[in-house]
Amino acid sequence: MTDAKDKEAKAAGDEKRLSIRVSEETVQDPFEGVDFSELELSLYRPRTLLSILLSGLISCMTLIALVPLFAVLWMLLWRGGHKLSLALFTTLPPAPLEQGGGFGNAIIGTILMVSIATLITVPLGILAGLFLAQALKDNKLASTVRLSAKVLTGFPSILAGVFAYGAIVLTTGGYSAIAGGIALSILMLPTVILTSESAVAMVPARMKEASIGMGATGAQTVWMVLLPTAMPGILTGIMLAVARAAGETAPLLFTALFSNYWLTSHGRLNIMQPTASLAVLIYNFAGMPFKNQVELAWAAALVLVVLVLVINLIGRSFSKQQIEL
Amino acid sequence: MASASDIARAREEVASWHPGQIWHPPSSLQKWTDRIFRQLCVVFAATTIALIAILVLEIGVKAFPAFGQYGLGFLYRATWDPNKANYGILPEIWGTLYTSLLALLIGTLFGVAAAIFLSEGYLGEFVFRLLKIGNLHFHPFWGKLPTRVETVLKSLIELLAAVPSVVYGLWGLFVVIPLIRPFCNWLHSQFGWFPFFSTDLSGPGILPAVLVLSIMILPTITAISRDALVAVPPKLRMAAYGLGATRWETILGVLLPTASRGVFGGIVLAFGRALGETMALAMLVGNANRLTLSLFSPANTLAALLANSFPEAGAKEVPVLMYAALVLLAITLVVNLFGALVLERAAVSVEAK
Secondary structure, three states, X not given: OHHHHXXXXXXXXXXXXXXXXXXXXXXXXXXXXXXXXXXXXXXXXXXXXXXXXXXXXXXXXXXXXXXXXXXXXXXXXXXXXXXXXXXXXXXXXXXXOOOOOOOHHHHHHHHHHHHHHHHHHHHHHHXXXXXXXXXXXXXXXXXXXXXXXXXXXXXXXXXXXXXXXXXXXXXXXXXXXXXXXXXXXXXXXXXXXXXXXXXXXXXXXXXXXXXXXXXXXXXHHHHHHHHHHHHHHHHHHHHHHHHHHHHOOHHHOOOOOOOOOOOEEOOEEOOOOOOOOHHHHHHHHHOOOOHHHHHHHHHHHHHHHHHHHHHHHHHHHHOOOOOOO | OOOHHHHHHHHHHHHHHXXXXXXXXXXXXXXXXXXXXXXXXXXXXXXXXXXXXXXHHHHHHHHHHHHHHHHHHHHOOOOEEOOXXXXXXXXXXXXXXXXXXXXXXXXXXXXXXXXXXXXHXXXXXXXXXXXXXOOOOXXXXXXXXXXXXXXXXXXXXXXXXXXXXXXXXXXXXXXXXXXXXXXXXXHHHHXXXXXXXXXXXXXXXXXXXXXXXXXXXXXXXXXXXXXXXXXXXXXXXXXXXXXXXXHHHHXXXXXXXXXXXXXXXXXXXXXXXXXXXXXXXXXXXXXOOOOOOOOOXXXXXXXXXXXXXXXXXXXOHHHHHHHHHHHHHHHHHHHHHHHHHHHHHHHHHHHHO
């Protein structure tokens, strides 16, 4: 009540003052003392000059930040491109001082281990993401899961390898593709969870409500409405995770190790043996003092980067929505 | 409006799809499926928490023998001698922090600059002005160009993060090191008295590792800072412009302070990435057990130590390496947790505005 009265009194007072001012013609120019030329956009004014200089500076810095991307791609094409041939994909890595050779087994190994990791991660990640998207806002479990997924996104990849070494390699008694796949799945999981969550959360609430209103159970709603609608976003997340896993080296160094041979033993596929991968091949061959191996490393890097970028771009094309990571 | 005959026809049609009654309450099987499905979601979600616990536990248990043997002295001894079973990881801890902080310095400068460049839409503006010269800025095809160019630029910066780290390592080894070596050696010969330049760059060293590392963390900083800058309510910018502020007075005085929490969270997360980054460092940092300030000297980091020593580790060395892994795990978990919490609070504070 008092507030309203005060306001009234104030308004009345203002009016009075205003009328006095107007009558006495003492209204001051509100812009008196303002140097308008100071507001001009000109190179001779320090304020705007600073603005223009800083704009130029960050434009240059952004350009410089992009130089490495193009430099890397250019070097890959230049040093790896001329070595590229079909034989690379069908032959085994060469022994030291041997000429020729390729990395067919490494490509198969990479695909195999990424597939194992995807098989583990996808069901786990999507269902966990569904739970997060459906959970109420003050759900303690959900917020803890979300936080731990976010912490896992920054989890050092080498530690995933250390874990798989301790948990799988030491217990099964040898390096294997399974151990490599499990190490990779730890790195893929948070991406899949968080992207699934945001994709499911973006499904309009009215679709879910309509489904429940028609008498569908929660599981039916999820399978018939939420998942099909959110599928593009979920696929984007999976593809981004696959692209990341395909390029990871550190978790494979001492879980899958490396091998110069195909994955077969006695004519049968055996995934419990050391397995080659493109990334580890690049690492091993880059440090060798032989020209042939170094060239192979560049060619493998080109193949790996093309593979990763293509998966990445396909994944992005599934959904235009922004993926937060 | 649907007439009674329409409804009857619709019913007949639906009935012809599904002979028999299709509308019925959920059967007990469906109810059970639903219940089991919900429980499964909860269990899988809880697996994520369990995973972190298992990771810590597994590494902790395997490190326990070494912890009992070397105690906390492991953290501040500077020798690594498998023959005499004498281990300490002070140089590795120092190397990890030193390279990460330097990379963070460069990465933050360029990353935040790129974030401002993206959030202000400089490139779109530039393209728009170019189009205006040809009077094409409202053309049905060319008029869309500014937005498209912005999207391409944003994806290009994100693609920087998509390149595998081992490829950056390869590039650093064969391109960056030969490129910067003459300059670094000139610096050493002229300013050798300065502690940062006290050795020459004979091959792998801290500086190339830092340069490559900063490229790798830049996209993280840019993406998160850009999101924070875009989330600043437009009315704040309008108010600043209305008061006569120039664009950069607005950016430095209003936008960056408002988005500072998000930017800071991004920097902390990038720091976590830098601490745990392995391959580029294992290839570029030189793996020398050395405690040094010099930018050109080889050194070592925790992650690189693990990557290089694990494949050939004997049964006696494994617990020691697990202990080193535990230290790395503790550092990165703390940094990442801190970063995630900062970002969460930043999001809340923006929502509240």
